[in-house]
Amino acid sequence: MKKTKLIFALTGTLFLSVFAPAAMAQEVKSDAISSSYNLSLTSDYRYRGISQTRLQPALQGGADLNQDISGLYSGTWLSTISWIKDTPSAGSTPLEWDVSAGKKGSLTVDISYDIGVLAYLYLNNHLDKAGMKNGNTLEAYGQLAYGSTTLKYSHALTPLFGIVASRSSSYLELSSNLEIMADFHLNLHAGYQKVTGINANLASYADYKIGVTKTFKELHEWQVSLAAVSTNAKKAFYTSPVRAQQLGKSSLILTVTRTF
Secondary structure, three states: OHHHHHHHHHHHHHHHHHHHHHHHHHHHOHHHEEEEEEEEEEOOOEEOOEEOOOOOOEEEEEEEEEEOOOOEEEEEEEEEOOOOOOOOOOOOOOEEEEEEEEEEEEOOOOEEEEEEEEEEEOOOOOHHHHOOOOOOEEEEEEEEEEOOEEEEEEEEOOOOOOOOOOOOOEEEEEEEEEEEEOOEEEEEEEEEEEOOOOOHHHHOEEEEEEEEEEEEHHHOOEEEEEEEEEEOOOOOOOEOOOOOOEOOOOEEEEEEEEEO
């Protein structure tokens, strides 16, 4: 409970660090703040290659606020999940709620950066009663981008998604979104999830994705994405107790997104 309250306190402070300056800036220059919203339906919510919905569809949505002059930003995002309620004695938490805050900027004409923190919240989860840690997780991240290619590192400041003794776990990813024709992009991704602690060998894995995204601007920013995802995640650790489904197996994922 103390860790949950600490994560809420930290994310609240981070939100205020972005929203408060943004509000003050709005009084000076109303166009200094921009916002965006998104709503998605996906055939399987894969996070770092691992299904969060036991290979079933998910409904997702979020909002972002950017202070254009300073580069400060904050965001919130939610998705339906099933992995917690699928874990015996862990509770029936049906949602993941993400809260983030950070700062973007440029190092050179061609290279930009993005640093911040991201909290993953699973309200009223009881993973600690299932022999795990509380599922709420806080990560710090840093990213460098060159054109459409990004290199990002995320570092867990708390145990990672309930895994015992996994504080200081990390995720390194390289991604690229290449425009192959107007409003049509090739999506490439490779990542490595390093998990610390007693489950390090079982829980660490690599994930990969290759996909395409088509944006329909004439339909007010609808996007359709189709991606092939795969991991080398070990079945012994990443298998759902419900019907023994392997959560990191190779699959095709279809996602439809509407941005506002």
